[in-house]
Amino acid sequence: MKRIFVINPGCTSTKVAVYEDENPVWTSDGLHDPAEIDKFSTINEQYEYRKDFVLNLLKEAGIPLKFDAVIGRGGLLKPLQGGVYAINELMKKDLWNAKHQHVCNLGSLIADEIAHECHCPAFMADPVVVDEMMTRARYTGLPFMKRESIFHALNAKAASRRYARSIGKSYEELNLVVAHLGGGICVSAHHNGKVIDVNNALNGEGPIAPERSGTLPADQLVRLCFSGKYTQHEVMKMLSGNAGCQALLGMKDMREIERHALAGEQPFAEVLEAMLYTVSKQIGAMAVALWGKADAIILTGGIAHSKYCVEEIKKQVEFLAPVVVLPGEGEMRSLAFNALGALNGELPIQEYV
16 A cells, blocks of 8 residues: 655645545645735745645644655646656756746645655656647647647546546557536547647637636737737736636636526526537547547546536537546546556656756
């Protein structure tokens, strides 16, 4: 039995868990006092606070620093292949100096320090910058613009591996379309263990989402940018954050939106229908990326808990391939799954270079 400690920093929490093999034996949502977080002017300044917070959670729960591995959520590093990575000095340097500051950058840094105290390996797996896109998927119609791969790689790949195992196959021998349905929505095409195409879920490309705009008409976006009414920061928030359902309905809670929609209230019903339509269209596009030979379409993420949303998507895409529902974000489970696979020799441990 392997004991694995999992660390997942978020904007308002640092979730932690202890797993024995694939079974969680202790978890904490690790919610932070907003006033404490607001004291810091940069993400990096939160490091000592969050590390001490995690250590105190373990101490209060009476859990000794005795683990076979510690794994942290990956950060906004340079583009890399998917998989499990041993945390090394270069990775830590790049996380400290990352161009994009996000609290997820601290996950691997904290994991490495705690692992050092435990005399065990420290891992990171499938960060959002996993980039395995085929060359033709990168092209746009302008020579100085290329499509980028930024998506929910951790959950998309772990859900794919769980599905493959459930049918007695390996992830690397399947063609899968995976739709991660959360605050941002990404739909990825998985071919023989590689994500060969995916929409940029960070910056609004792809389907309409609870807080992402989805792909917009280019001419209207250009006119908006040059209208003089908005700053660059304000326009970026229109793509990600204050966008999608949040902009169209004034809310992003999908349970509330669904409740209003099922009661026949407008514009809730129409907006939800439009969002699910754009998701289905993106699934169709990724099926094309797999030459129409998808073995399954996997629906995962928080919205996949909704029977209504799942059924509406299924109506539009199940002619392409069987639809499999694996609801939930699954980040903690996915991290533990990757660490266990690395410890057991089932997943190769890669070097960050």
